[in-house]
Amino acid sequence: MERIVVVGGGAGGLELATELGKTLGKKKQAEIILIDRNSTHVWKPLLHEVASGALDSRLAELDYRGQGARAGFRFLVGTLTGIDRDNRQVQLAPIVDDGEEVLAERSIRYDRLILAVGSVTADFGVDGVKQHCYFLDSTQQADNFHHELLNEFLRVNQALEDGDEQTLDIAIVGGGATGVELAAELVHSVSLLNIYGLTHLTRERLKVSLVEAGPRLLPALPEGLAHRVKQKLESLGVNVITGNPAVKAGSDGLTLKDDAHIDANLMVWAAGIRAPDFLASLGLAHRKNNQLLVNEYLQSTDDPSVYALGDCAACAIDDDRFVPPRAQSAHQMAACLATNIQRELKGRAAKPFKYKDRGSLVSLSRFSAVGNLMQSKSLSMSIEGTLARYAYASLYRMHQRALHGWWKMLLIITVDKLNHAVKPRLKLH
Numbered sequence: 001m002e003r004i005v006v007v008g009g010g011a012g013g014l015e016l017a018t019e020l021g022k023t024l025g026k027k028k029q030a031e032i033i034l035i036d037r038n039s040t041h042v043w044k045p046l047l048h049e050v051a052s053g054a055l056d057s058r059l060a061e062l063d064y065r066g067q068g069a070r071a072g073f074r075f076l077v078g079t080l081t082g083i084d085r086d087n088r089q090v091q092l093a094p095i096v097d098d099g100e101e102v103l104a105e106r107s108i109r110y111d112r113l114i115l116a117v118g119s120v121t122a123d124f125g126v127d128g129v130k131q132h133c134y135f136l137d138s139t140q141q142a143d144n145f146h147h148e149l150l151n152e153f154l155r156v157n158q159a160l161e162d163g164d165e166q167t168l169d170i171a172i173v174g175g176g177a178t179g180v181e182l183a184a185e186l187v188h189s190v191s192l193l194n195i196y197g198l199t200h201l202t203r204e205r206l207k208v209s210l211v212e213a214g215p216r217l218l219p220a221l222p223e224g225l226a227h228r229v230k231q232k233l234e235s236l237g238v239n240v241i242t243g244n245p246a247v248k249a250g251s252d253g254l255t256l257k258d259d260a261h262i263d264a265n266l267m268v269w270a271a272g273i274r275a276p277d278f279l280a281s282l283g284l285a286h287r288k289n290n291q292l293l294v295n296e297y298l299q300s301t302d303d304p305s306v307y308a309l310g311d312c313a314a315c316a317i318d319d320d321r322f323v324p325p326r327a328q329s330a331h332q333m334a335a336c337l338a339t340n341i342q343r344e345l346k347g348r349a350a351k352p353f354k355y356k357d358r359g360s361l362v363s364l365s366r367f368s369a370v371g372n373l374m375q376s377k378s379l380s381m382s383i384e385g386t387l388a389r390y391a392y393a394s395l396y397r398m399h400q401r402a403l404h405g406w407w408k409m410l411l412i413i414t415v416d417k418l419n420h421a422v423k424p425r426l427k428l429h
Helices: 011-025 044-052 064-071 139-161 177-191 223-235 277-281 327-345 385-404 406-422
Strands: 002-007 030-036 074-077 080-084 089-092 095-097 100-103 106-109 112-115 168-173 206-212 239-242 246-250 253-256 261-263 266-269 292-294 306-308 313-315 360-364 368-374 380-384
Touching (some): 011 064, 011 327, 030 064, 044 139, 064 074, 139 168, 139 177, 168 253, 168 261, 177 206, 177 223, 206 253, 206 261, 223 368, 360 385, 380 385, 385 406
Parallel strands (some): 002 030, 002 112, 030 074, 112 306, 168 206, 168 266, 206 239, 292 313
Antiparallel strands (some): 089 106, 246 253, 368 380
């Protein structure tokens, strides 16, 4: 029986393992194994909500083992350290807990290997970023930021209650979707504090600075929409700075290229992404940002038994462009690869991957949402407000549908509505 190993349980990897498990694993036509360093999955575009307290990560997480039992794949917890392509094996690092080895280093055989390890935030070598800034690459990082944010809420509120005229200063570097959405969510979170007894820390006492090196926010959106997002953020009290990159991060804030200083109690770096560094050491062709070069069938250009999808894959659209690192890209790649593997096991030829740009959507918390829905190369539709908010929410629901099917997705929506009714609107622990 053919063994298909998927490394990385993000949006693309988990959807692929689920589909292959349902269509091949349950029918004993192939053995499907999913490997991830974590035991649970949270959809990465939700991490800014986890960081702000708008979402409890425990309510949004999915257990890989439970999903595997339902969908027909096997889950292994582990961190990839290398690939023995001659013997078709992946090496996993030992698992250590509290200084004790739980599992020794292991090797897992594969017939097909799919790398879906996602991306990490690029700090571009800026001085002090690793030491003083938070990243939002994982649930743990988002929870860590949220924990520190709660401490700052308490500290500043108490100082204001004692008569000390303080502000809570937060700096966010990166004017893409993550930075913009986090800025809006932070404003919304502080707006809710008075409900839970923190009555002195108001929106007027929150100072959020959003720093973008480029000339404008949200380069994936039309300029007109991006400008309206900037106006909305500024109306919420966010200090939007464009065309002036951060050159240094310190314990007291950011230094910008023009030597301006941004005071900050907390700093988040969301300025760009790259594929994980270890990919560059696997002996496979890759770009400078560590993305693995793949052909039109998502196979490594060096080894047809190794595939890559999602943020870690460099799949050319044409001579000048690659498929952008978005959740929709990972979703489309996973669907294409699942179909191709099934076709090939039946002796049929694979079909090349064709990326379809569905547009971009950005949420401004409960205040608004904007988006651009691509119909074709020459026709697109811009949306704002309620319609955009529903379209934005549908992205997550489609991910849930891919994992659970329509009926269970509807049940999950019902549970989410009940949780929203009975649980606090802001996570304060």
